[in-house]
Amino acid sequence: MVGFIGLGIMGRPMARNLLRAGFPLVVFSRSRGPVEDLVKEGALSSDSPKGVAERSEVIITMLPDSPEVKEVILGKEGVIQGAKPESVVIDMSSINPLVTQEIAKTLEGKGVKMLDAPVSGGEAGAIQGTLAIMVGGEEEVFRDCMEIFKTMGKNIVRVGGIGAGGFAKLVNQMIVAINIAAIGESFSLGVKAGLDPQIIYEAIRGGLAGSQVLEAKAPMIFRRNFKAGFKIKLHQKDLYNALSTAKDLGVPIPLSSFVQQAFISLMTEGRGEEDHSALATFFEKMAKVEIKSI
Amino acid sequence: MVGFIGLGIMGRPMARNLLRAGFPLVVFSRSRGPVEDLVKEGALSSDSPKGVAERSEVIITMLPDSPEVKEVILGKEGVIQGAKPESVVIDMSSINPLVTQEIAKTLEGKGVKMLDAPVSGGEAGAIQGTLAIMVGGEEEVFRDCMEIFKTMGKNIVRVGGIGAGGFAKLVNQMIVAINIAAIGESFSLGVKAGLDPQIIYEAIRGGLAGSQVLEAKAPMIFRRNFKAGFKIKLHQKDLYNALSTAKDLGVPIPLSSFVQQAFISLMTEGRGEEDHSALATFFEKMAKVEIKSI
Numbered sequence: 001m002v003g004f005i006g007l008g009i010m011g012r013p014m015a016r017n018l019l020r021a022g023f024p025l026v027v028f029s030r031s032r033g034p035v036e037d038l039v040k041e042g043a044l045s046s047d048s049p050k051g052v053a054e055r056s057e058v059i060i061t062m063l064p065d066s067p068e069v070k071e072v073i074l075g076k077e078g079v080i081q082g083a084k085p086e087s088v089v090i091d092m093s094s095i096n097p098l099v100t101q102e103i104a105k106t107l108e109g110k111g112v113k114m115l116d117a118p119v120s121g122g123e124a125g126a127i128q129g130t131l132a133i134m135v136g137g138e139e140e141v142f143r144d145c146m147e148i149f150k151t152m153g154k155n156i157v158r159v160g161g162i163g164a165g166g167f168a169k170l171v172n173q174m175i176v177a178i179n180i181a182a183i184g185e186s187f188s189l190g191v192k193a194g195l196d197p198q199i200i201y202e203a204i205r206g207g208l209a210g211s212q213v214l215e216a217k218a219p220m221i222f223r224r225n226f227k228a229g230f231k232i233k234l235h236q237k238d239l240y241n242a243l244s245t246a247k248d249l250g251v252p253i254p255l256s257s258f259v260q261q262a263f264i265s266l267m268t269e270g271r272g273e274e275d276h277s278a279l280a281t282f283f284e285k286m287a288k289v290e291i292k293s294i
Numbered sequence: 295m296v297g298f299i300g301l302g303i304m305g306r307p308m309a310r311n312l313l314r315a316g317f318p319l320v321v322f323s324r325s326r327g328p329v330e331d332l333v334k335e336g337a338l339s340s341d342s343p344k345g346v347a348e349r350s351e352v353i354i355t356m357l358p359d360s361p362e363v364k365e366v367i368l369g370k371e372g373v374i375q376g377a378k379p380e381s382v383v384i385d386m387s388s389i390n391p392l393v394t395q396e397i398a399k400t401l402e403g404k405g406v407k408m409l410d411a412p413v414s415g416g417e418a419g420a421i422q423g424t425l426a427i428m429v430g431g432e433e434e435v436f437r438d439c440m441e442i443f444k445t446m447g448k449n450i451v452r453v454g455g456i457g458a459g460g461f462a463k464l465v466n467q468m469i470v471a472i473n474i475a476a477i478g479e480s481f482s483l484g485v486k487a488g489l490d491p492q493i494i495y496e497a498i499r500g501g502l503a504g505s506q507v508l509e510a511k512a513p514m515i516f517r518r519n520f521k522a523g524f525k526i527k528l529h530q531k532d533l534y535n536a537l538s539t540a541k542d543l544g545v546p547i548p549l550s551s552f553v554q555q556a557f558i559s560l561m562t563e564g565r566g567e568e569d570h571s572a573l574a575t576f577f578e579k580m581a582k583v584e585i586k587s588i
Contacts, residue, residue, distance in 0.1 A: 167487040174480035175503040182472035186465040209469040211505030251581040287545040
């Protein structure tokens with residue numbers, strides 16, 4: 001039996017893909033709606049993470065951030081209270097990987113193994129089962145869980161020991177955020193100098209300035225379309241986790257820090273639900289310009 | 295007749311390609327060697343920019359930075375002293391585009407037209423005639439010079455009025471510099487957390503963090519190979535020109551500013567001749583870590 005805890009925008013379609021692939025499933029989530037939907041489709045439900053763990057060999061968590069994961073796994077009614085020795089906890093949330101490592105150590109004391117396996121690819125990737133999955137943990141445990149991962153993702157890579165999945169995800173999120181900021185800052189200059197951003201884009205996209213961020217996000221910026229996509233408030237969370245781990249590991253990350261503050265500024269304006277490409281507007285506002293195609 | 299002034303690493307192969315395409319050429323450069331080489335291949339030479347201008351309908355300049363371009367075009371023995379009305383000056387250097395606009399205005403007073411046409415693609419692109427050329431200036435003048443551009447480049451785009459070529463180039467250089475910094479900063483965190491940078495790279499390159507900079511520069515960083523390529527001192531110059539125009543236009547560019555300072559720091563260590571990918575080592579040093587593949 002596979003347990004699945006956290007049936008939000010990402011968790012629900014991931015759990016559904018497991019079920020459809022034939023894995024017997026027991027689920028828990030705070031909101032009743034998604035639980036009832038999955039039960040209709042053949043899942044069992046439980047009234048606590050502990051209850052899920054009692055019945056499962058593998059327990060997957062997909063939750064908002066570090067505090068929720070800690071509570072669900074180590075709390076009073078948590079996974080650790082019910083988990084059998086030799087069972088495996090797979091946390092697929094995007095959290096502080098130093099917290100992941102702490103949790104894994106506590107679970108180890110009970111003979112429970114852990115993988116961290118954050119994903120990228122968003123809601124669409126979760127629905128289609130095409131997520132990229134970055135996994136940290138023991139090689140053997142990773143191999144044992146491969147069939148489970150395959151129901152949810154396509155590019156599944158073990159990147160190191162426990163916590164490594166989370167660190168690879170942080171590197172990814174830092175690069176994406178800074179690359180968006182680079183577009184916002186540089187195009188603010190180009191547009192204020194009188195150029196059409198679409199024409200700059202066509203001139204530079206084929207060269208060394210080319211990137212997935214430029215291809216995916218610049219057109220959204222030019223058309224003033226900031227419908228998420230990936231929300232500012234979630235990217236802010238990821239950068240905050242980067243700042244927190246960076247402090248603990250002794251790694252100054254000045255650019256990520258600047259961008260995290262810019263995200264905070266946008267959230268203060270009530271724009272946390274917008275796509276992270278709206279980060280460009282932080283630079284526009286400072287320059288009193290709009291990166292809008294003519 | 296086409297005039298060509300400035301036969302450095304870029305200018306020499308560009309002039310050679312013009313000559314090979316059958317354009318009669320008159321050249322001027324401060325160093326004798328390159329002039330003699332081109333004369334052997336069929337070019338004429340002149341002893342001043344003024345002399346070049348007297349004999350040419352189109353005068354191309356390829357020089358280090360704004361002061362040199364200003365001196366060569368507007369100085370005592372400069373192009374403007376010899377240029378015929380209706381002749382065209384094409385500055386292909388990468389300089390401050392606000393200086394370009396000043397120079398164009400002065401030339402206009404003498405009935406001389408101007409295009410700015412900075413390039414990207416480096417020495418290899420100059421030799422192979424595959425440079426990307428970003429052109430600013432009047433549409434008609436641009437069209438008249440197309441056959442000339444085609445001998446030197448492949449992706450030739452008019453991006454706007456005079457100076458627009460330089461601004462598009464600045465946008466390009468800002469994005470490239472910040473994207474390299476993003477790799478340096480984020481991989482410093484990942485590596486200090488114990489991950490192999492090569493494995494992070496494999497895990498993230500296919501997603502939204504993917505970029506030309508990641509593909510071209512990350513492997514150089516992992517292998518500690520900082521042979522230019524594009525030199526730190528030249529990228530610093532471009533960012534300094536960005537800072538200068540940004541100040542005049544009222545556009546704060548905090549990330550580019552940070553990276554420009556990081557380049558200065560590397561130049562102070564005597565590393566100005568290294569490839570700009572060595573920017574990553576600025577972040578490594580702060581974090582006491584090396585982004586080196588295991």
